[in-house]
Amino acid sequence: MLQSISKGWWFVVGGTVLAVIGAAAGIYVPKALDPQDERPIAINLVSNPATVPTWGNDVFSFVMPTTARPATSPPLDCPSIVDWAHRNGGVDQEATRVRLVAQGLSDKGVLIQGMRAHIIRRSERPDPGGTSLTCGGGQGTVTPRQIAMNLDEAVPSAEYATKVDGRLPLFGFTLDRGETEVFELTATTMGTVEWAIDLDLVVGGESQKVQVTNHGQPFRTTGFVSPHGYRVMAGTDHWVECAGTPPTCGSTAVSPAEFRYS
Incomplete structure (x- = not known):
């Protein structure tokens, strides 16, 4: 059960991490970057990818645990669905997308010489879960400059993809x-x-490491594909039911009160 993702420790990762460096001009940068402490850089994490223009046309899917008993119904707009799914135990399906905004705090300057995935727990097979929830998708794409990290390597490290x-x-x-x-x-x-991000730094000739988590918690990603789920199609204002792998979605509106999570 997907419950093992949050309570058990069985994790594996296979695939690729893609990172994109955006120029500061024209990109929203929060005024206050957290944490403001003695570290040589401040990090602000945006963990809701539906609020980031780069992924504005992407599809976002989450696997809900079979034990899910949400106190509230899932909303209809994609940014709110992302937050709702995470609050109710949903795990990112196939991909986790985050934006990191790093700001230098040291008078000596900071060299970010590497970005690595710190794997906390893993399993060679995707843990089975319950229902999937999906939103997003649309017309048009954004093609930014990319950096790739192959997590199948012995020491995964970032490099340019182009x-x-x-x-x-x-x-x-x-x-x-x-x-x-x-x-x-x-x-x-x-x-x-279940994983975190390690940034390898050099400050004043000395090496340092800064670890970035999902607001104090590990990032969680699964390759599990649910045979049953629900989706808000792009440009619509209602949920529909989907079945099969790959999923085929119906056209009849389904009330969230009727959702089955197991």
Whole structure:
């Protein structure tokens, strides 16, 4: 059961992490970056990908545990559905997308020389769960500059996904005090994984590591494909029922009061 994702410790990851660096100009950067402490950089995490323009046309799916008994009905707009699913135990299906906004705090400057996935728990098979909830999708795509990390390697590390002058540039970004860099990261898996993000830094010639979690909790991703689920199709204002793998969705509106999670 998917309950094992939150209470058990059986995780595996297979796939690729894609990160995108966006220029600070024209991208919303929160005024207050957290935490403001003695670390050489401040990090702000945006864990709701439906609020990030880069993924505005993507489809977002979540596997709900079979034990789910939500106190409220799922909403209809995709950003609210993402938050609702996470609050009620939903696990990102196939991909977890997060935006990291990093700001330099050190007068010595900060070199971000690496980004790695810190795998906490893993399983070689995607843990079975219950119903899936899906939203998003639309017309048009955004093609930003990408950085890739293959988590199947012994030491997964980020590198550019696109060659420059016939070769892949080395991963590395320097932040002066007050300077901001935006990372847009997508982690995918064919199994089930609980993980965090490690940033490898160099400050004043000394190596440091900063770990980024999902607001104090691990990120959770599963490759489990539910044979049953519900979806709000792009441009509509109601849920429909879906079945099969790949899923086929009906056209008749379904009330959230009728949802089955097991």
